[in-house]
Amino acid sequence: KNEVEQSPQNLTAQEGEFITINCSYSVGISALHWLQQHPGGGIVSLFMLSSGKKKHGRLIATINIQEKHSSLHITASHPRDSAVYICAAQGAQKLVFGQGTRLTINP
């Protein structure tokens, strides 16, 4: 079992839908990162959180430390949100990555 598990692995939705991507981890962490990787390959850091909830535009990230679970939500999804979303658990020394969720938003 991987230390960081994401679900679903693939997600296709229609423009405007509310999207949820889940991340569960089994390691102790100091922070949980959400990253976005576009088809060109570049990686952008979306959120880093250690408790509660953060919001940036249409993106919301939450974390439940007791349950070792985090979610990334996208409201009013748009085709430009199509990308791979990766969660990463920050341990004492290193980031441990999930396998990513490939999101496709159709117009």
Next chain:
Amino acid sequence: DSGVTQTPKHLITATGQRVTLRCSPRSGDLSVYWYQQSLDQGLQFLIQYYNGEERAKGNILERFSAQQFPDLHSELNLSSLELGDSALYFCASSVEAGGTYEQYFGPGTRLTVT
């Protein structure tokens, strides 16, 4: 643009060869991380440097080595290359070395070993 630069963008080389990937961190960032992203393994942490010193090591092969120079740029050296080393190599930087500092990723170097 994250402020982290990596060169080259693409590299094609043959098995058995040696290559050097270069990374310049964001201005003011002291910590540099190297990651490998392959199709079958996903993203994996290789190594971290902080202000010139190795700080943490991940799944880095013995054929690979890295260093961070006094001007804080970093190089990742890959030798005796194998087909399986074909991957995207990212570096990232952060202000400090601790776990609660955001990391900023470079655009990556795509290495193809033929």
